[in-house]
Amino acid sequence: MPSRIESLDESLTRDPRARACIARYWRRNVALMARLLVVWAVAGLGCGVLFADALNAFRLGGFPLGFWFAQQGSIVIFVVLILVYAVKMGKLDREHHAELEALAKDLRGEAPEPQ
Amino acid sequence: MSIKAWTFFFVGLSFSLYLFIAWRSRVRDTLGFYVAGRDVPAFANGMATAADWMSAASFISMAGIISFMGYAGGVYLMGWTGGYVLLALLLAPYLRKFGHFTVPDFVGDRYESNVARLVAVLCAIFVSFTYVAGQMRGVGIVFSRFLEVDITVGVMIGMAIVFVYATLGGMKGITWTQVAQYWVLITAFLIPAIAISIKLTGHALPQVGMGSSLLGESLPLLDKLDQIHADLGFASYTQAFVGRWDKINVFCTALALMLGTAGLPHVIVRFYTVKTVDAARWSGFWALFFIALLYLTAPATAAFARYYMIDSLHEKRADELPSWFENWSQTGLVMWLDDGDGRLQYHGGDQSERNELFHSGKLSSAEVAELRAQHATWLSTDGQGGVDGRKQLRELGLSGPDRDIIVLATPEMAGLASWIIALMAAGGLAAALSTASGLLLVISSSVAHDVYYRVLRPDATEAQRLRVGRTVIGLAVVVAGLFGIFPPAYVSQVVAFAFGLAAASFFPVLTLGIFSKRVSKFPAVAGMITGIGFTGTYILGSVYGGMSNWCFGIGPQGIGTVGMLLNFAVTLGLTPFFPAPSAKIQRMVDAIREPEGVGPAVDIEAAIDH
Numbered sequence: 187m188p189s190r191i192e193s194l195d196e197s198l199t200r201d202p203r204a205r206a207c208i209a210r211y212w213r214r215n216v217a218l219m220a221r222l223l224v225v226w227a228v229a230g231l232g233c234g235v236l237f238a239d240a241l242n243a244f245r246l247g248g249f250p251l252g253f254w255f256a257q258q259g260s261i262v263i264f265v266v267l268i269l270v271y272a273v274k275m276g277k278l279d280r281e282h283h284a285e286l287e288a289l290a291k292d293l294r295g296e297a298p299e300p301q
Numbered sequence: 302m303s304i305k306a307w308t309f310f311f312v313g314l315s316f317s318l319y320l321f322i323a324w325r326s327r328v329r330d331t332l333g334f335y336v337a338g339r340d341v342p343a344f345a346n347g348m349a350t351a352a353d354w355m356s357a358a359s360f361i362s363m364a365g366i367i368s369f370m371g372y373a374g375g376v377y378l379m380g381w382t383g384g385y386v387l388l389a390l391l392l393a394p395y396l397r398k399f400g401h402f403t404v405p406d407f408v409g410d411r412y413e414s415n416v417a418r419l420v421a422v423l424c425a426i427f428v429s430f431t432y433v434a435g436q437m438r439g440v441g442i443v444f445s446r447f448l449e450v451d452i453t454v455g456v457m458i459g460m461a462i463v464f465v466y467a468t469l470g471g472m473k474g475i476t477w478t479q480v481a482q483y484w485v486l487i488t489a490f491l492i493p494a495i496a497i498s499i500k501l502t503g504h505a506l507p508q509v510g511m512g513s514s515l516l517g518e519s520l521p522l523l524d525k526l527d528q529i530h531a532d533l534g535f536a537s538y539t540q541a542f543v544g545r546w547d548k549i550n551v552f553c554t555a556l557a558l559m560l561g562t563a564g565l566p567h568v569i570v571r572f573y574t575v576k577t578v579d580a581a582r583w584s585g586f587w588a589l590f591f592i593a594l595l596y597l598t599a600p601a602t603a604a605f606a607r608y609y610m611i612d613s614l615h616e617k618r619a620d621e622l623p624s625w626f627e628n629w630s631q632t633g634l635v636m637w638l639d640d641g642d643g644r645l646q647y648h649g650g651d652q653s654e655r656n657e658l659f660h661s662g663k664l665s666s667a668e669v670a671e672l673r674a675q676h677a678t679w680l681s682t683d684g685q686g687g688v689d690g691r692k693q694l695r696e697l698g699l700s701g702p703d704r705d706i707i708v709l710a711t712p713e714m715a716g717l718a719s720w721i722i723a724l725m726a727a728g729g730l731a732a733a734l735s736t737a738s739g740l741l742l743v744i745s746s747s748v749a750h751d752v753y754y755r756v757l758r759p760d761a762t763e764a765q766r767l768r769v770g771r772t773v774i775g776l777a778v779v780v781a782g783l784f785g786i787f788p789p790a791y792v793s794q795v796v797a798f799a800f801g802l803a804a805a806s807f808f809p810v811l812t813l814g815i816f817s818k819r820v821s822k823f824p825a826v827a828g829m830i831t832g833i834g835f836t837g838t839y840i841l842g843s844v845y846g847g848m849s850n851w852c853f854g855i856g857p858q859g860i861g862t863v864g865m866l867l868n869f870a871v872t873l874g875l876t877p878f879f880p881a882p883s884a885k886i887q888r889m890v891d892a893i894r895e896p897e898g899v900g901p902a903v904d905i906e907a908a909i910d911h
Contacts, residue, residue: 212894216816219390230383230559234375235552238541248512248521253539256375257367257600258508261382265589268389272582275394279579279896 204289211282218274222267229255229263307723308447315485315727316462319478319734323466326473331766334471335402335746337574341476346580347587349479350571352486352735354381354592356432357439359599360486360732364711365704368603371530371538373546375600380555380800382589382596384562387808389585392563393572395815397581398893402573403743404566404807405751411814413886414822415756420829424806425566425747428799429740430784432567433777436737437785440730446632446709447726453786459730460782463738467745467778468771475738476574482731483591489728490595490708494602497715501609507601515608526608533615534652538607545856553859560865561800564807567739570746578896606707609714614658615647625713633661633669634703638690641680649701659694660703741781745774798840801861805832809868818890821882824875832868836861 233241238252246254302310328334341349359381367374399407405425409418437456444455466474494507502522504510514521520528526538536543542551562568571588572581613623622645629635636659637645648656661669672694678687694700712722749770754761761769806829813820842848843857850856852863881887 208891208895215894222386222390226383226386230379231552231555234379235548235555238372239548242539242541246512248514248523250523250539252541253372253375253523254512256372256541257378258511258597260375260379261593261596264382264386265586265593267386268582268586268589271390272579272586275582276579282896 201289201293204286207282207285207289211278214278215275218271218278222271226264226267230260234260302720304719304722305448307720308726311720311723311727312448312730315481315731318481319462319466322477322481323469323474326470326477328469328471328473329767331402331750331763331770333473334767334770335573335742335750336570337471337473337476339574340576341574343575343580343583344587345480346476346571346575346584347589348483348591349476349735350568350584350588351591351595352479352483352731353571353739354568354588354736355486355595355732356736357436357443357729357733359595360490360729361439361443361705361708364599364602364606365707367600368607368707369701369704370546371536371543372541373543373551374603376546376551376555377558378596378600380558381562382592383555384559385585385589385592387559387563388568388572389582389589391812392569392815393581393585394578394896395893396569396811397572397575398578398896399889400573402570402750403746404569404811405747406755407814408807408810408825409751409755411882411886411889412810412822412825413882414826417810417822417826417829418751418755420826420833421807421810422747422751424802424833425743428565428803429567429743429747430781431799433737433740433744433781434784434788436733436740437781438788439733440737441785443726443729443733447723456782456785459734459737459785460778463734463741464775464778467738467741467774471770471774472570472574472742475742476571478738479735482735485731486728486735487591487594489724489731491598492721492724493712493715493717494598494605496717496721497605497609497711498601500715501605507598507605511601511604522604522608526604529608529611533611534648534650536650538604547854549853550856550859553855553862557801557804557859557861557865560804560808561802561861564803564811565800566747566803566807567736567743570743571739602711603707606711606714610702610707611647613714614645617645618643619645623714625710628713629706629710633664633666634706634709635660636669636673638673638676638694639680640691647701653695653700656695656700657691658701659691659699660701660706662697662699662703664697664699737781741774741777744777745770748777749773798857798861801836801840801858801864802833804861805836805864805868808865809872813869813872815890815893817876818887819881820872820876821879821886823879824872827875828868828872831871832864835867836864839864 233252233255235256238256241252241255242250244251249258328338332338363377366377396404396407401407401410403425405418405421408421409415437459438452440459441452441455444450444458445452448455466478470477495505498504498507498510501515502510502513503516504513511522515525518525523539527540530536530538542548572584575581575584614626626635630637638657638659640646640655640657645657646655647658648654664672672688672690675688676690679689680687709725712725749766749772753769754766758765809832810825810829813825839848839852839860840857843850843860852860855863
């Protein structure tokens, strides 16, 4: 993937719409992260530790459920969480990039380079 | 071919491969030396991170620890994988965007303070050295167990190999050898696990086999194990919070291991080696994916081997004992001291007085021979003369087999061919060497980059910096090797605590540096010092000073969690009283949050090659 650093105009950052776009990107990133971290805490520290004794009353096949969360389930969920984050952030990055690109074009249209 | 011949073959083959890769990936500049030229693909970086992460302890000891701990063993499984979620979501993409070469680089630049930089350097060096000493020792132990060479010779062979590929190729050489080492170690780990799963349960997937019943029985394996444990006096295998591992300790230890994982410098620097922010996120995924292949299998191996070991030893006469028991008895990992009835009894907990199964621990072979002789006299004279060896060993805390036997003897338990056993040796060496090299690079970059170049000689040329980097890594290999040959007594205890210290120092300072633009130099340094100070004192006091676990009964392994909370509390509490960071730093934080590189501070990108 080519570096995107040169692909966007530096003057873009002075544009209020671009600034709003950057701020929106950060908010969406933090919101996604927070949701995933809640799952992380509930699956690992919650089901694997805090509720493990209670969950052991239930069974998953031959496993007591709390034991399964501590030794198998939490790890699988951790892997899936990072996968979801990478996929969703990739998508968010692309949207963000397209938005900035459009703004950059727009800006160039408003203030064409002197011939 | 004998096991020994096969072992020489596999070890020789894998070492030649590492040297070949080292030669192919030698480097000429610091960018290559410290961050592998920043063009490692995410998939390969994930594999290298997994090998970097999984040490000799993960490979040889972890399944054994779980096997003897049951449910509470999940602390290590969750702790050492859950940290990757924090790493991938909270740190990796931003530190990659920041660029540079090391963790102290970020701390020093973000907080505009060489004091912060040096505190970070000290933490990085301390954590890395305690860790690397254990790896070098691991190399020596694998050599001595499988090839019957002296531990010292084993450590020196390992040192020579790491020396060559680390000084030649720096991070680039280390990365590509780690990729190869991952394949060696995962193959060696999975084959015996799958074989023993098929043998006991008929399922090829150990994770499924663990939850099924034994062949020819209706009771699930884990229930059977609970039943056996109850009969023999051991604590339940699946029940949570038995004995020392109460809820608060399981919770704090798991969390401290997670936060520590996210703060370990040798793992973080791996994310500097990829091309883009997106690739840093994907590296996080691939790293945990490849780690999970081993971490999801280890608890299954633990349960199978636990059952199989008890089933094939308990109540057996000498002529009924399996051959692996004989083989490993010679190493002292298991020993049997009979009570006179000619049948081996394996007990624990409140029935431990009847236990006849022990390991020799740190006793020398002469001491063991003497003890056995005394025990024989004791038996033949009906307790009139000699000494009851069982009582002595019990008092020395050497009851039961050595935990390492679980992984080392699994291939034989599963009845696999001798070349698989040899492959285990190559796997153990791969795990130890890959972790050692990653840590050595952190030590080298901390000294050569953060101290020499960033603080002492900012005007050093590229060639000088590369030369210093190579020299330091060479010296670090030698020091680590010496630690391996003459292990300081504290190492084995301190390794687990390295996580507590990393959790209490790096984790808060890194996350706040990214997610707050308000936190500045003084509160951050004060927080770091409070975190390390509290955690370090508590650990030292509790391990050496005989201090009671006064802080809610939390043991030294979990105290990093409290240290981390204190660090956050001090930093955030002091922040309102100190000025915000300069405009330049605020722009820098904006820039690392912005993957497109259009953040207001483009100058930080220009600073990469400084």
